[in-house]
Amino acid sequence: MTAPNLARRLLTETPGWSTTADVIVVGSGIAGLTVALRSRAAGLSVLLVTKTDLSAGATAWAQGGIAAALGPEDCPDEHITDTLAAGVGLCDPSAVRVLAEEGPEQVRSLVDLGARFERDHHGDIALTREGGHRRDRIAHAGGDATGLEISRALLAALDRIVQDPRIEVIEHALVTDVVTDDEHRACGVMLHVLGSGRQGGVGLAGGRAIVLATGGLGQVYAATTNPPVATGDGVAAALRAGAEVTDLEFVQFHPTVLWLGRSASGQQPLISEAVRGEGAILRDVTGRRFMSTRHALGDLAPRDVVAKSIVAAMADTGAEHVWLDARHLGRQFLERRFPTIVARCRDHGIDPVADLVPVAPAQHYASGGIRTDHLGRTTVESLYACGEVSATGVHGANRLASNSLLEGLVWGQRIAEHLSDRLNDGPTAAKPPTPRPAMMEHRGRPGLLESTARAFVQSAMTGGAGVIRSTSGLTELRQRLSALATERTVVTPGPRTWETTNLYAVATVLAAHAQARTETRGGHWHSDHPDRDDRNWRGRLVSRLGPDGTLQTWFEHFDGPAEHQSREHEDRAPHGGAEWTEAR
Numbered sequence: 345m346t347a348p349n350l351a352r353r354l355l356t357e358t359p360g361w362s363t364t365a366d367v368i369v370v371g372s373g374i375a376g377l378t379v380a381l382r383s384r385a386a387g388l389s390v391l392l393v394t395k396t397d398l399s400a401g402a403t404a405w406a407q408g409g410i411a412a413a414l415g416p417e418d419c420p421d422e423h424i425t426d427t428l429a430a431g432v433g434l435c436d437p438s439a440v441r442v443l444a445e446e447g448p449e450q451v452r453s454l455v456d457l458g459a460r461f462e463r464d465h466h467g468d469i470a471l472t473r474e475g476g477h478r479r480d481r482i483a484h485a486g487g488d489a490t491g492l493e494i495s496r497a498l499l500a501a502l503d504r505i506v507q508d509p510r511i512e513v514i515e516h517a518l519v520t521d522v523v524t525d526d527e528h529r530a531c532g533v534m535l536h537v538l539g540s541g542r543q544g545g546v547g548l549a550g551g552r553a554i555v556l557a558t559g560g561l562g563q564v565y566a567a568t569t570n571p572p573v574a575t576g577d578g579v580a581a582a583l584r585a586g587a588e589v590t591d592l593e594f595v596q597f598h599p600t601v602l603w604l605g606r607s608a609s610g611q612q613p614l615i616s617e618a619v620r621g622e623g624a625i626l627r628d629v630t631g632r633r634f635m636s637t638r639h640a641l642g643d644l645a646p647r648d649v650v651a652k653s654i655v656a657a658m659a660d661t662g663a664e665h666v667w668l669d670a671r672h673l674g675r676q677f678l679e680r681r682f683p684t685i686v687a688r689c690r691d692h693g694i695d696p697v698a699d700l701v702p703v704a705p706a707q708h709y710a711s712g713g714i715r716t717d718h719l720g721r722t723t724v725e726s727l728y729a730c731g732e733v734s735a736t737g738v739h740g741a742n743r744l745a746s747n748s749l750l751e752g753l754v755w756g757q758r759i760a761e762h763l764s765d766r767l768n769d770g771p772t773a774a775k776p777p778t779p780r781p782a783m784m785e786h787r788g789r790p791g792l793l794e795s796t797a798r799a800f801v802q803s804a805m806t807g808g809a810g811v812i813r814s815t816s817g818l819t820e821l822r823q824r825l826s827a828l829a830t831e832r833t834v835v836t837p838g839p840r841t842w843e844t845t846n847l848y849a850v851a852t853v854l855a856a857h858a859q860a861r862t863e864t865r866g867g868h869w870h871s872d873h874p875d876r877d878d879r880n881w882r883g884r885l886v887s888r889l890g891p892d893g894t895l896q897t898w899f900e901h902f903d904g905p906a907e908h909q910s911r912e913h914e915d916r917a918p919h920g921g922a923e924w925t926e927a928r
């Protein structure tokens with residue numbers, strides 16, 4: 345079946361104001377803040393825009409920590425081995441090498457910036473273990489509040505340069521689209537600022553480089569650990585700008601999300617993997633341990649393995665959750681090591697000190713996203729992507745725990761360094777782009793989606809493209825999404841309708857990829873094709889939008905053995921991969 349046409353621009357009002365900067369950074373998580381701070385330090389002028397408050401993204405929610413080979417017995421090569429194993433043959437090993445080798449220095453630079461990680465009794469950064477890691481390599485802060493501490497340190501650094509006229513910060517600014525020039529280079533963004541005054545309403549910002557650091561897409565599902573801002577805006581905007589997206593079918597469902605009943609929706613409390621790292625045990629509802637027979641790493645197997653095992657245990661027992669048993673870790677330890685998690689459980693009437701904690705998988709992380717190279721460059725010139733919104737090749741079919749904060753940090757630094765080289769030598773000022781009519785005018789269908797369609801998309805995605813997928817479920821999902829397209833009407837532009845339209849675009853591509861990939865691998869579990877199929881499927885599904893909004897999807901098979909594939913922008917043919925046909 346074919347995908348419905350998607351909008352090529354989001355309908356907005358005519359821009360009432362404009363501004364310019366060398367670098368426009370969209371998003372204020374670890375990725376966006378790193379690019380913004382380091383680009384400014386390199387002498388570039390920066391405009392940082394963020395959808396709500398500066399700290400509203402996933403970064404501040406990260407619990408477990410940040411992975412890096414910092415321990416005396418560890419080394420980047422071991423970090424690489426674990427990351428490649430988690431990615432099930434689809435990582436780009438050269439990207440993983442960049443992550444693992446540059447990671448330790450970048451974590452130390454966070455410390456220099458002011459981030460306070462926990463220390464061991466020698467005064468070194470204390471390291472713990474998470475699923476899929478064979479070494480203690482997770483630096484953490486505030487017990488289980490690592491992301492909050494990293495976000496605090498980065499925002500404090502931003503605060504220290506608040507008087508600098510060459511960095512401008514606009515909060516409550518939703519970027520609707522990336523603007524491209526006649527030669528199809530990114531040259532600005534359209535944004536809507538909730539507020540009044542000089543920069544209220546719709547504006548146009550011109551930049552010599554545009555960096556999308558908009559985070560995840562968890563809100564495309566009914567239940568997710570992601571915050572409300574995670575509506576996939578960056579992936580949708582990149583598609584509309586003509587960029588390629590890849591690996592969207594690989595959705596990581598975190599195995600241990602607090603189960604609050606079948607009708608719970610929106611952002612759900614996460615019980616970090618670090619709790620199992622410290623010795624907590626999974627049991628089915630009859631009290632039986634089930635992970636030891638399923639994987640050599642037992643309760644600390646990679647996330648996809650644990651999520652699938654939990655779903656199997658739930659099916660075996662007819663229950664809607666399993667138990668996480670942390671009681672033997674003791675009150676003192678649990679309250680000191682996991683203060684946030686303990687408090688959040690107690691808010692819901694569950695005390696991990698005395699009670700078994702009900703958990704079930706929920707959407708957690710997008711392993712795919714906007715395709716980039718090792719410098720964060722997308723397939724549209726001057727458009728970059730960084731952090732969870734990007735697909736650098738680091739995660740393959742499944743992200744290794746605590747690699748995502750690190751990826752935002754490492755690629756944030758790389759992008760800033762590259763922009764400094766590229767822009768400091770080039771022509772000076774950025775110009776406000778000339779708005780083209782298509783940016784503002786709704787030209788018939790497809791248009792914006794009513795915000796009421798959001799719940800429909802979320803429940804359809806949870807039903808059809810959740811932890812376990814099937815041919816019939818995916819077919820039905822795509823039919824439901826297509827039907828929604830025909831019901832679309834011209835609605836009043838605004839944040840809720842823009843977000844809903846973005847969720848719809850992301851859902852459409854994700855569902856198309858999931859249906860196409862007739863195998864089981866990493867974050868994609870297809871019950872009618874339960875085996876990994878390297879002969880046909882060791883490679884990437886890639887999509888982009890055609891000029892009329894049609895979705896073009898193709899498959900690029902990796903050459904050579906699983907451990908040696910590497911794909912750089914230069915040596916791949918963006919349009920030369922095997923043409924995808926729906927019948928395959």
Ligand SMILES: Cc1cc2nc3c(=O)[nH]c(=O)nc-3n(C[C@H](O)[C@H](O)[C@H](O)COP(=O)(O)OP(=O)(O)OC[C@H]3O[C@@H](n4cnc5c(N)ncnc54)[C@H](O)[C@@H]3O)c2cc1C
Pocket residue numbers: 370371372373374375376393394395396397398399400401402403404405406407408409410411490491517518519520557558559560569570571573574575577578614708709730731732733745746747748749750752
């Ligand atoms: C509960 C939870 C726990 C986690 N634990 C860990 C962990 O322990 N270790 C780890 O490595 N990873 C963890 N992760 C994943 C990790 O937190 C994220 O992948 C990472 O923080 C993403 O950083 P980012 O900068 O890419 O995006 P985010 O931090 O999500 O920031 C995205 C930013 O973009 C802004 N934005 C979005 N759309 C727009 C728009 N249209 N216009 C303007 N601004 C926009 C948002 O407001 C936000 O500021 C966890 C995630 C969650 C949800």
